[in-house]
Amino acid sequence: MDRRRFLKRSIQGAGALLLLGAMGRLLARSTSDRVVYQIDPAKCKHCGKCATVCVLTRSAVKNVNNFEKCGYCEYCYGYYSDHPSSHDSKKICPNDALIRKRVGEFKYEYKIDRGKCVGCGKCVARCKKHGNGSLALQIDRKRCVDCNVCAIAQRCPAHAISAVTVKS
């Protein structure tokens, strides 16, 4: 084989290897990347649709408490309608999904029972309006079935749900 033909074959071989590499990377990306939906708590208006529009009988959307933001208040606006000492005070959650536990003098921890929470956002709205805004609605990744198009995102009046690409 003369020098010219040898060089031509070498260049063709390198090109084929580069093409294979690019195809491999594309394939790896398409198999490991997936699109999921998430809620932006700053945009959410707690309209109630998260509880009723999800394709699941019991919505994939749940309330979460950011403990770094939470004030551990004795009077949690998301938990009570009025100060706990008031006889008129009632629980905000219609499903009794907020768990209140005393953790110090005048200090209370609020956890969510995910089995009971339907993602209605009633507690979240009050926490955002009157409290520290530590409660927020989020799509539970363990429950969400990753619909091609999220039914809630399509109906969300605040455009608070967006699709993001994540590694599997």
Ligand code: SF4
């Ligand atoms: S549909 Fe949108 S605005 Fe309504 S509760 Fe869900 S995320 Fe919030």
Ligand code: SF4
């Ligand atoms: S989002 Fe609704 S169901 Fe869930 S804890 Fe808050 S009030 Fe209860």
Ligand code: SF4
């Ligand atoms: S992607 Fe489907 S299952 Fe997940 S929150 Fe939206 S409607 Fe519900």
